[in-house]
Amino acid sequence: xxxxxxxxxxxxxxxxxxxxxxxxxxxxxxxxxxxxxxxxxxxxxxxxxxxxxxxxxxxxxxxxxxxxxxxxxxxxxxxxxxxxxxxxxxxxxxxxxxxxxxxxxxxxxxxxxxxxxxxxxxxxxxxxxxxxxxxxxxxxxxxxxxxxxxxxxxxxxxxxxxxxxxxxxxxxxxxxxxxxxxxxxxxxxxxxxxxxxxxxxxxxxxxxxxxxxxxxxxxxxxxxx
Amino acid sequence: xxxxxxxxxxxxxxxxxxxxxxxxxxxxxxxxxxxxxxxxxxxxxxxxxxxxxxxxxxxxxxxxxxxxxxxxxxxxxxxxxxxxxxxxxxxxxxxxxxxxxxxxxxxxxxxxxxxxxxxxxxxxxxxxxxxxxxxxxxxxxxxxxxxxxxxxxxxxxxxxxxxxxxxxxxxxxxxxxxxxxxxxxxxxxxxxxxxxxxxxxxxxxxxxxxxxxxxxxxxxxxxxxxxxxxxxxxxxxxxxxxxxxxxxxxxxxxxxxxxxxxxxxxxxxxxxxxxxxxxxxxxxxxxxxxxxxxxxxxxxxxxxxxxxxxxxxxxxxxxxxxxxxxxxxxxxxxxxxxxxxxxxxxxxxxxxxxxxxxxxxxxxxxxxxxxxxxxxxxxxxxxxxxxxxxxxxxxxxxxxxxxxxxxxxxxxxxxxxxxxxxxxxxxxxxxxxxxxxxxxxxxxxxxxxxxxxxxxxxxxxxxxxxxxxxxxxxxxxxxxxxxxxxxxxxxxxxxxxxxxxxxxxxxxxxxxxxxxxxxxxxxx
Numbered sequence: 001x002x003x004x005x006x007x008x009x010x011x012x013x014x015x016x017x018x019x020x021x022x023x024x025x026x027x028x029x030x031x032x033x034x035x036x037x038x039x040x041x042x043x044x045x046x047x048x049x050x051x052x053x054x055x056x057x058x059x060x061x062x063x064x065x066x067x068x069x070x071x072x073x074x075x076x077x078x079x080x081x082x083x084x085x086x087x088x089x090x091x092x093x094x095x096x097x098x099x100x101x102x103x104x105x106x107x108x109x110x111x112x113x114x115x116x117x118x119x120x121x122x123x124x125x126x127x128x129x130x131x132x133x134x135x136x137x138x139x140x141x142x143x144x145x146x147x148x149x150x151x152x153x154x155x156x157x158x159x160x161x162x163x164x165x166x167x168x169x170x171x172x173x174x175x176x177x178x179x180x181x182x183x184x185x186x187x188x189x190x191x192x193x194x195x196x197x198x199x200x201x202x203x204x205x206x207x208x209x210x211x212x213x214x215x216x217x218x219x220x221x222x223x224x225x
Numbered sequence: 226x227x228x229x230x231x232x233x234x235x236x237x238x239x240x241x242x243x244x245x246x247x248x249x250x251x252x253x254x255x256x257x258x259x260x261x262x263x264x265x266x267x268x269x270x271x272x273x274x275x276x277x278x279x280x281x282x283x284x285x286x287x288x289x290x291x292x293x294x295x296x297x298x299x300x301x302x303x304x305x306x307x308x309x310x311x312x313x314x315x316x317x318x319x320x321x322x323x324x325x326x327x328x329x330x331x332x333x334x335x336x337x338x339x340x341x342x343x344x345x346x347x348x349x350x351x352x353x354x355x356x357x358x359x360x361x362x363x364x365x366x367x368x369x370x371x372x373x374x375x376x377x378x379x380x381x382x383x384x385x386x387x388x389x390x391x392x393x394x395x396x397x398x399x400x401x402x403x404x405x406x407x408x409x410x411x412x413x414x415x416x417x418x419x420x421x422x423x424x425x426x427x428x429x430x431x432x433x434x435x436x437x438x439x440x441x442x443x444x445x446x447x448x449x450x451x452x453x454x455x456x457x458x459x460x461x462x463x464x465x466x467x468x469x470x471x472x473x474x475x476x477x478x479x480x481x482x483x484x485x486x487x488x489x490x491x492x493x494x495x496x497x498x499x500x501x502x503x504x505x506x507x508x509x510x511x512x513x514x515x516x517x518x519x520x521x522x523x524x525x526x527x528x529x530x531x532x533x534x535x536x537x538x539x540x541x542x543x544x545x546x547x548x549x550x551x552x553x554x555x556x557x558x559x560x561x562x563x564x565x566x567x568x569x570x571x572x573x574x575x576x577x578x579x580x581x582x583x584x585x586x587x588x589x590x591x592x593x594x595x596x597x598x599x600x601x602x603x604x605x606x607x608x609x610x611x612x613x614x615x616x617x618x619x620x621x622x623x624x625x626x627x628x629x630x631x632x633x634x635x636x637x638x639x640x641x642x643x644x645x646x647x648x649x650x651x652x653x654x655x656x657x658x659x660x661x662x663x664x665x666x667x668x669x670x671x672x673x674x675x676x677x678x679x680x681x682x683x684x685x686x687x688x689x690x691x692x693x694x695x696x697x698x699x700x701x702x703x704x705x706x707x708x709x710x711x712x713x714x715x716x717x718x719x720x721x722x723x724x725x726x727x728x729x730x731x732x733x734x735x736x737x738x739x740x741x742x743x744x745x746x747x748x749x
Binding site: 009013078080101105 | 522523526527528529530531532533534535537538541544545546550553554557560561564642643644646671672
């Protein structure tokens with residue numbers, strides 16, 4: 001299905017992931033250090049990178065930042081400590097999503113699928129309409145429809161959904177959303193976000209947050225349909 | 226600035242205050258006696274010459290005893306001196322001699338002027354004298370307050386400080402006893418006492434729970450011969466000072482008031498400081514606990530991640546794996562389960578070391594056996610860990626707890642394998658050092674350890690996920706090696722990469738002898 005590069009210093013996990021991802025039809029290559037990972041991204045242009053944050057030579061965050069200087073390849077970060085600030089830093093630094101160890105193959109596969117959907121070629125800010133599942137966001141007419149039924153949104157609600165739709169499948173941190181939708185002087189007012197996401201979910205008939213997913217302590221993501 | 230030690234009976238500046246009145250009485254008597262003696266002496270000298278002298282000259286000479294008497298004995302002595310001088314003047318120097326009758330009118334004038342002048346002189350000299358004494362006393366008070374304040378700013382623990390101060394107060398204020406009480410959970414608690422202690426009944430009367438009302442305030446409240454002073458700082462009562470002794474003069478009360486204010490501030494300051502220290506300590510404990518939880522959770526999650534990936538792949542019927550891959554996944558699960566088991570027993574041993582409950586079960590073992598077993602521990606079935614072993618043939622046995630040392634070596638090899646490039650094997654070597662010690666080194670060709678991280682890498686709480694080699698494994702290795710009284714460290718490997726070294730103690734003197742003997746036999 002896709003070419004996946006896994007960068008992790010734990011060889012046992014690499015071997016397990018190689019078998020697991022191959023079984024799901026992916027073409028897998030591996031790297032055990034940050035430098036090796038960077039050169040493999042540059043040489044073999046994988047479609048998705050699965051990157052561990054704790055590497056022996058380079059900080060995973062640093063790898064992420066360097067990759068972003070010349071590549072839009074989706075990066076899914078693996079984190080073992082569950083420390084929210086590291087994940088937020090990774091997402092702010094250009095990572096697309098994160099998975100906390102331990103994780104099952106189904107979860108990783110879902111993240112890889114979402115990341116592939118979010119490939120820049122498919123969704124760019126220039127698109128007039130972004131469709132994901134039964135949801136369509138029309139940027140020209142400022143309209144949102146769900147199952148071909150128009151949904152009435154306020155201007156701010158539309159902007160919020162539009163931002164998530166442009167980054168469909170990618171976890172957007174609170175800071176990213178606030179500064180892009182509310183303005184650059186915002187960044188820490190997460191309570192605004194909670195209120196707007198709550199209203200948005202109610203109007204989209206999504207009280208459980210399956211469409212607009214909460215990444216606890218980190219941000220939100222619009223799930224690809 | 227000189228610091229005057231204030232222990233009872235050693236300081237002249239803290240002479241008891243009550244003696245002041247008794248000494249006044251003594252000096253008055255002395256002054257009177259001096260004046261009378263002087264009058265007698267001067268009269269004896271002047272009487273033979275009285276026919277050649279003016280009446281006024283004698284009066285002038287008789288001023289001397291009055292001034293001397295006042296200077297020594299104060300106003301009372303001055304009056305005695307004046308009366309004596311008056312009588313002597315009238316009796317001996319104003320004709321007709323040896324009678325108290327006064328002849329000529331001009332003699333009346335001389336006598337009258339003498340009497341008036343003498344009383345005035347006595348008054349003035351006495352006033353000056355009293356002012357000087359008062360100034361001296363005030364200087365003494367300031368000195369006492371200063372000395373006591375010096376005590377307050379010394380860097381002492383609270384308990385010690387309070388004892389010192391209460392001890393110093395007893396002589397400084399001429400008290401029979403002093404006690405300091407601080408509020409505690411059940412009323413007031415006696416924290417320092419000096420001189421005659423408060424008895425049970427007196428303490429009960431001070432206690433807030435007793436039925437006896439206690440009135441305290443800026444002015445001291447008296448209860449029998451005990452007076453109570455409230456110590457206040459920042460508007461709240463922080464303690465009680467109970468003093469036993471005679472009622473004091475006004476200036477003493479002011480001094481006591483000033484001092485109790487100083488004491489209250491010092492007390493509050495030291496209490497605040499103790500609170501700050503305690504808060505910092507709690508913060509540090511909390512930080513350590515959080516990083517321990519973080520470290521443990523990191524090291525537990527890593528093997529769990531492999532297990533979960535492997536099992537979820539095996540269970541996924543939608544994406545079946547071949548028998549060879551399935552076998553590999555099962556092998557991985559098995560190895561990672563072992564790794565988890567090692568981690569848990571490592572943690573338990575670590576806890577036992579820290580609580581002092583770990584007993585080394587030392588035994589004589591061969592280093593080669595320890596190394597082989599350690600490599601087997603970290604090998605991921607089916608293939609063995611990529612480790613090369615370099616071992617001299619005649620190596621003395623070591624005297625160690627084999628379980629712990631095997632764990633140390635396994636942790637080091639595991640760390641090296643994880644950080645070395647796949648194609649470059651890890652090397653484990655052993656060498657004989659002076660005194661029969663064996664040094665074991667685990668060397669890899671990975672990225673190495675920066676010089677400034679060579680100590681922190683062995684700490685349990687070093688930063689994880691920032692791309693270091695640290696982890697519980699190295700912290701545990703250090704703890705186990707140090708439990709043997711030996712050393713572990715990391716240095717640059719000659720081939721690049723990191724070289725972790727540790728020393729192991731020889732089994733006993735015989736063992737080294739055997740080796741030396743064996744080597745000697747090999748020589749021609």
